[in-house]
Structures are given as C-alpha cells and as structure tokens.
Amino acid sequence: xxxxxxxxxxxxxxxxxxxxxxxxxxxxxxxxxxxxxxxxxxxxxxxxxxxxxxxxxxxxxxxxxxxxxxxxxxxxxxxxxxxxxxxxxxxxxxxxxxxxxxxxxxxxxxxxxxxxxxxxxxxxxxxxxxxxxxxxxxxxxxxxxxxxxxxxxxxxxxxxxxxxxxxxxxxxxxxxxxxxxxxxxxxxxxxxxxxxxxxxxxxxxxxxxxxxxxxxxxxxxxxxxxxxxxxxxxxxxxxxxxxxxxxxxxxxxxxxxxxxxxxxxxxxxxxxxxxxxxxxxxxxxxxxxxxxxxxxxxxxxxxxx
Amino acid sequence: xxxxxxxxxxxxxxxxxxxxxxxxxxxxxxxxxxxxxxxxxxxxxxxxxxxxxxxxxxxxxxxxxxxxxxxxxxxxxxxxxxxxxxxxxxxxxxxxxxxxxxxxxxxxxxxxxxxxxxxxxxxxxxxxxxxxxxxxxxxxxxxxxxxxxxxxxxxxxxxxxxxxxxxxxxxxxxxxxxxxxxxxxxxxxxxxxxxxxxxxxxxxxxxxxxxxxxxxxxxxxxxxxxxxxxxxxxxxxxxxxxxxxxxxxxxxxxxxxxxxxxxxxxxxxxxxxxxxxxxxxxxxxxxxxxxxxxxxxxxxxxxxx
Numbered sequence: 001x002x003x004x005x006x007x008x009x010x011x012x013x014x015x016x017x018x019x020x021x022x023x024x025x026x027x028x029x030x031x032x033x034x035x036x037x038x039x040x041x042x043x044x045x046x047x048x049x050x051x052x053x054x055x056x057x058x059x060x061x062x063x064x065x066x067x068x069x070x071x072x073x074x075x076x077x078x079x080x081x082x083x084x085x086x087x088x089x090x091x092x093x094x095x096x097x098x099x100x101x102x103x104x105x106x107x108x109x110x111x112x113x114x115x116x117x118x119x120x121x122x123x124x125x126x127x128x129x130x131x132x133x134x135x136x137x138x139x140x141x142x143x144x145x146x147x148x149x150x151x152x153x154x155x156x157x158x159x160x161x162x163x164x165x166x167x168x169x170x171x172x173x174x175x176x177x178x179x180x181x182x183x184x185x186x187x188x189x190x191x192x193x194x195x196x197x198x199x200x201x202x203x204x205x206x207x208x209x210x211x212x213x214x215x216x217x218x219x220x221x222x223x224x225x226x227x228x229x230x231x232x233x234x235x236x237x238x239x240x241x242x243x244x245x246x247x248x249x250x251x252x253x254x255x256x257x258x259x260x261x262x263x264x265x266x267x268x269x270x271x272x273x274x275x276x277x278x279x280x281x282x283x284x285x286x287x288x289x290x291x292x293x294x295x296x297x298x299x300x301x302x303x304x305x
Numbered sequence: 306x307x308x309x310x311x312x313x314x315x316x317x318x319x320x321x322x323x324x325x326x327x328x329x330x331x332x333x334x335x336x337x338x339x340x341x342x343x344x345x346x347x348x349x350x351x352x353x354x355x356x357x358x359x360x361x362x363x364x365x366x367x368x369x370x371x372x373x374x375x376x377x378x379x380x381x382x383x384x385x386x387x388x389x390x391x392x393x394x395x396x397x398x399x400x401x402x403x404x405x406x407x408x409x410x411x412x413x414x415x416x417x418x419x420x421x422x423x424x425x426x427x428x429x430x431x432x433x434x435x436x437x438x439x440x441x442x443x444x445x446x447x448x449x450x451x452x453x454x455x456x457x458x459x460x461x462x463x464x465x466x467x468x469x470x471x472x473x474x475x476x477x478x479x480x481x482x483x484x485x486x487x488x489x490x491x492x493x494x495x496x497x498x499x500x501x502x503x504x505x506x507x508x509x510x511x512x513x514x515x516x517x518x519x520x521x522x523x524x525x526x527x528x529x530x531x532x533x534x535x536x537x538x539x540x541x542x543x544x545x546x547x548x549x550x551x552x553x554x555x556x557x558x559x560x561x562x563x564x565x566x567x568x569x570x571x572x573x574x575x576x577x578x579x580x581x582x583x584x585x586x587x588x589x590x591x592x593x594x595x596x597x598x599x600x601x602x603x604x605x606x607x608x609x610x
Contacts, residue, residue: 021417024431032432041432073413073420077429079438080392084385105413107447108378109477109543112326115378124382126329127337127346133384142412144449145475146482170450172414177451177500178493183486188493191486238414 001137001163002212002234003205005099006259008066014298015258015305017101017236018061018290019266020054020089021071026271027053028283047081053286054089057270058096060287064294067099067137069236069264090136101236102136105167107149113141114152121153121162138163140214140236143192147199154199154211163210166196168226171216171239189222193229200233208234208260215253217245217263224252227260235261240297241268247300258305269293306442306468307517307539308510310404311564313371319603320563322406322541323366323595324571325359325394326376331576332358333588352386358591359394362575363401365592369599372404372442374541374569395441406541407441410472412454418446419457426458426467443468445519445541448497452504459504459516468515468539471501473531476521476544494527498534505538513539513565520558522550522568529557532565540566545602546573552605563610574598 009015024032024046032049039045058068075086090100106116120139123130141153143166153164169179169189179189193213200211209232215223217239227235235253239245240263253261272278272293273286281289314320329337329351337354344350363373380391395405411421425444428435446458448471458469474484474494484494498518505516514537520528522544532540540558544550545568558566577583577598578591586594 023416023420036432041434043431043436043438046429046431046436071413071417071420073411073417073424076424077420077438078431079424079436080385080389082424082438083388087385105447106378106410108376108410109475111328112376112378115328115376115382119378119381119384119387124351126348126351126383127341129346131348131351131384133348133382133387142410142447142449144447144472144483145477146479146484148477148479167449170414172450172453174451174453178449178497179451181488181493181496183488183493188483188486188488192483195482 001157001161001205002208002210005066005163005234005262006208008099009259009262012064012066013302014065014294015262015301016065016294016297017067017069017262017264018057018065018269018294019069019071019264020057020270021074021266022050022053022270023074024049026267028286030284043078043081046078047085050075050082051085051088054085055092056287057290058093060291061294062096062098064291064298065098067101067262068093069101069103071103071266087134090134099138100136101138101140101165102134103140105140105142107142107145109145110148110152113149117153117156122156122160138165140165140167142167143195147195150199154203157210158203163212165212165214165236166199168192168196168213169215169219169222171218171243175216190225190229193226197230197233204232208232212236214238217249217253218243220249220252227252227255237261237263241265247304250301251304254305263301265297269297306462306466306510307513307515310371310468310539310567311513313404314564314567317369317371318607319370319599320567320606321370321599321602322372322374322567322569323362323370323574323599324374324376324569325362325575326379326571327355327358327575328379329354331572333591335589348383348386351383352390355387356390356393359390360397361592362595363398365596366599367401367403369596369603370403372406372567373398374406374408376408376571392439395439404443405441406443406445406470407439408445410445410447412447412450414450415453415457418454422457422461427461427465443470445470445472447472448500452500455504459508462515463508468517470517470519470541471504473497473501473518474520474524474527476523476548480521495530495534498531502535502538509537513537517541519543522554522558523548525554525557532557532560542566542568546570552609555606556609559610568606570602574602
C-alpha cells in the first residue's frame with residue numbers, strides 16, 4: 001500500500017494530504033443555509049452541509065493530490081448522521097482515485113484493536129459473508145498499550161495490503177509531557193519509534209514499510225533524529241500551516257530524494273477562503289481558494305526539497 | 306457524576322460494570338438465525354442480533370448493577386449499523402437507570418479531542434440548536450498526547466457533570482512496554498497518574514474526582530502503588546475473569562471502606578452460558594446465566610472487601 005501512496009506522490013509532485021476536517025464554522029453560510037432549510041438545524045442538516053462542503057473541496061483538488069485524511073472526530077460529533085458522511089466521503093474520494101487515511105487514532109487491548117482494525121481496514125465475517133465497514137486505505141493508531149494492541153492492525157495491513165501511521169511524536173504543544181520523557185537518556189518517542197520499525201519489518205513494500213509514523217512538523221530537531229532512526233518508515237506530518245510549522249520545519253522529515261513524508265494540512269486548505277491571502281475568491285468560490293492553497297502548499301514544500 | 310456512580314454501587318452492593326462487548330461468537334445460534342433470516346448475513350443482520358442479545362442481558366441484570374460499559378469497537382466493526390446499535394444500547398441502559406461508560410479510548414490534539422468530547426459526552430451547536438450525540442455518562446480516554454489532548458474532555462465533564470476514565474496502567478500483556486518504562490526511577494504510568502490527579506483536581510464531586518483512571522487488575526502490586534498515589538481517583542478496573550485476575554488481585558484497587566473501584570467483566574458475564582459453570586442454563590437461557598454470573602462476581606468481590 002505505501003508504494004501506491006509513493007507513486008501518487010511522485011505523479012502529483014505533491015507530498016500533500018488534505019485534511020477533510022470540516023468544522024461547521026469553516027462552511028460558507030450559503031451551504032449551511034441551504035442544508036438547514038432542507039433538514040433543519042439538526043444532525044441531518046449539519047451532515048448534509050458537511051457533505052456538500054467536502055464534495056466541492058474534493059472536486060476542486062483531487063487531481064492535484066495523492067490522498068486525503070478525514071479526521072473521524074469531526075464527523076463523530078454529529079453522531080450517526082456525521083459518520084454516514086464520513087463513510088460517504090471515504091467512498092467518494094476513493095472513487096476519484098484518492099487514497100484515504102482514516103485519522104482515528106484508535107488503539108486498545110488485542111481483541112478490541114482487532115475489532116477496530118476490522119472496522120476501519122478489514123472485513124467482518126457475518127455468517128458466511130464478509131462485509132466491509134469504513135474501509136480506508138490507511139489508519140492512524142495510538143501505541144500507548146504496546147505491541148499486543150498494535151499487532152491486530154499490522155496483521156490486517158498484511159492480509160489486506162493496507163497501511164498504518166502510528167503516533168510517535170505528535171504536533172500539539174503538550175506532546176512532550178509524556179513523549180519527551182527520558183528513559184535511560186532516550187526520550188519515550190524514540191522508544192516508540194524503535195517499536196514502530198519493529199512492527200513494520202514484516203510488512204515492507206519496496207523500500208518502505210506499510211507501518212508508518214506520525215511525526216509532527218512543529219518539532220523539527222526531533223524529526224531529524226527520527227528520520228535517521230527510521231529510514232524505511234514513511235512519516236505522516238501534521239502541524240504545517242495553521243499549527244505553526246513552515247516548509248523549512250518540514251525539511252528534516254524528508255529524505256534527500258524528496259520522499260519519506262507526506263504533509264497534512266486541514267484548515268489551511270479547506271478554510272483557505274477565510275484567509276486574507278485568498279479573500280479574493282470569496283465564500284462562494286471557497287473550493288477554488290482551496291485549490292489555489294494546495295498549489296501554493298506544494299510549491300512551498302517543493303522549494304525546500 | 307462520580308457521586309452518582311458511587312451511590313449506585315452502594316445501593317446495589319456490586320462494584321461491577323458489565324462490559325457489553327458483543328462479539329458475534331458470543332451470541333446464541335437462535336438469535337443469529339432469526340436476525341439473519343430477517344435481514345440476511347449483512348451489517349443489518351449482525352446489528353439486529355447484537356441488539357437482541359444486549360437487550361436480554363440488560364433486562365436480566367439491570368437491577369443488580371450500577372453501570373455498563375459498551376466497548377464501541379465491537380459496534381464500530383459493523384459500520385453505521387453497528388454504531389446505531391451502540392447508540393440504542395446506551396439509550397436503553399440509561400432508560401433503565403444504568404450509568405453508561407463509553408469505552409472509546411479517544412484522544413487527540415486539542416481541537417480534535419474537543420470534537421470527541423462533544424461526540425460522546427456533550428452537545429454540538431448546529432445553527433441555534435444544540436444536539437446530543439452518543440451522550441454517555443463517562444468516557445475512557447488515552448493520555449499519550451498530554452494535557453492539551455485531555456483538557457477538552459475535562460472541560461466538558463465540568464460543564465455537563467460527566468466523568469472520564471483515563472488510561473493509566475492497562476491490563477494487557479504488553480502494557481508494560483511503554484507504561485512501565487522508568488523516568489528518573491519512576492514508571493511512566495505513575496507520571497500519567499500524577500497528571501490524572503492534576504486534571505481531576507478541578508472537578509471534585511464529594512470525595513472523588515470526576516476524572517478517574519483505568520487501572521488493570523492484572524498487575525496488583527502496581528494497583529496498590531496507584532491506590533495510595535491517587536486517593537481521590539476512582540478506578541475502572543479491567544482484567545478480572547477472562548483476562549486472568551482474581552478477586553484477591555482486585556483488592557489493592559479498593560480503599561478500606563470498599564469504595565474506590567469499579568470492576569469490569571465482559572465475556573465473563575455476557576458469554577457466561579458458554580462456561581461449564583453455567584452450562585446448565587443452556588444457550589436459550591443465556592441471559593439468566595449472565596444474571597447468575599453477576600451475582601457470583603459480586604459475591605466473589607465482596608468476599609475480599
């Protein structure tokens with residue numbers, strides 16, 4: 001699976017992932033109004049607005065990018081109706097030829113992780129039939145429970161040719177509280193990194209493993225250490241743009257050949273029309289602003305590679 | 306909220322949580338057959354079977370117990386249909402007067418955790434209206450991202466009088482891989498425990514905080530340390546029964562007055578009829594076997610308190 005992602009990155013020349021994390025506050029008034037008129041100020045109304053918003057963003061960016069990353073929490077907050085739109089968005093993006101990273105950060109004890117792996121990457125046996133659930137191409141997972149909480153995910157990746165990104169060093173301000181704690185002089189996130197390499201050894205796909213790592217762009221000196229430590233691990237890199245990291249900060253996440261990382265941007269792209277820089281598009285052309293933001297982001301990243 | 310749980314524990318004399326984690330393999334053939342006949346071997350069929358199974362277990366145990374803990378992964382694996390049954394189960398249990406711990410182990414960066422907190426404990430603003438999603442009473446959360454990933458959950462707990470259980474020391478075999486690593490001589494799970502106490506200080510409800518901790522029963526010597534370290538933190542304790550911990554192992558999780566912990570059992574109760582001990586009930590009386598298993602578990606735990 002990771003090889004498919006790399007091929008798409010090479011084809012688009014854009015190591016970019018569009019974070020489809022549609023907060024209602026990002027959605028233009030006109031779209032909200034229309035959905036609320038039809039379905040009321042209800043979960044159905046919110047879900048309809050999110051769908052119309054997502055669809056336009058995807059329609060205006062799909063040919064420029066290798067993949068999208070919907071954050072499931074943003075859908076889960078609208079209950080069942082929200083999750084239906086998550087599923088619909090995943091399918092729509094895949095039909096457009098995009099790879100989909102389900103950003104769910106799941107993780108539990110073995111039997112429970114197996115259920116999550118089935119839910120998001122695999123298929124569930126019902127009687128004699130096999131049914132697929134959310135069925136994304138990649139999933140983000142949380143390592144706090146250790147190997148037996150991750151193994152069901154790596155097993156499914158092997159069986160189904162899917163991929164993972166395991167949290168190693170996250171982009172948020174307090175990520176260091178536990179992740180940076182030193183164990184015999186080595187920070188916890190490096191120990192996690194060692195395990196991620198181990199978990200991925202069995203699932204190589206050409207030069208990289210299907211088991212990748214989440215490495216925040218907001219801590220570039222740490223990214224540099226991790227890049228050296230995990231030469232065959234692809235990085236999913238949050239933190240660019242709205243969270244503060246610049247293209248220079250991203251550089252240590254990449255290898256010299258320009259591979260090794262895919263950078264996520266969510267509100268920087270999907271809510272681009274609200275930035276002064278893209279104000280000329282206006283709310284009604286929000287998706288064209290998103291397209292321009294993707295082009296600008298690709299140019300910005302490529303300028304340092 | 307934690308005070309409501311304590312009152313229910315005192316009333317039922319059962320510090321027990323029934324884990325509603327219905328794997329299809331636990332569900333009697335007759336129930337499956339009926340659901341598959343009506344809905345086929347589909348997600349709808351599986352969901353219908355799970356609902357009928359859950360309902361009978363709840364109908365036969367609700368008067369004996371303070372709360373239930375549905376593991377959302379077991380529903381998520383059946384996609385939207387599964388999640389509808391999760392929601393229906395939550396509502397049904399609350400209507401019976403049970404408290405519900407949503408076992409979701411969510412956790413992310415601040416803005417995303419806020420969405421999860423809204424999804425599972427709070428209400429979401431849609432236009433001028435406020436809508437509730439899964440709306441459980443408690444939620445389990447993962448601390449790997451640190452304070453800013455937890456704060457949105459504690460904020461909602463305060464605003465809505467809800468509760469949390471934060472993973473501290475989990476019950477699974479490889480939980481020690483990261484959680485037991487020593488930082489200046491102190492294991493990581495103790496550092497997490499200190500933070501859990503800090504996060505909960507602002508949300509006291511009589512003698513205990515609404516911010517509790519998940520402490521596995523399978524490591525009793527560690528439970529003893531944590532019990533002393535966190536005198537005002539309620540423990541949600543997995544690991545009893547099927548995972549190997551005995552009543553003696555649970556003892557260190559409790560204070561001398563018999564409070565301080567609630568013990569989960571999932572398959573030990575919901576699939577009791579498959580144990581030799583309860584074979585006399587037969588598959589058709591599976592829910593009566595579950596009732597007997599609850600009574601036996603309460604007696605077992607009370608024998609050491």
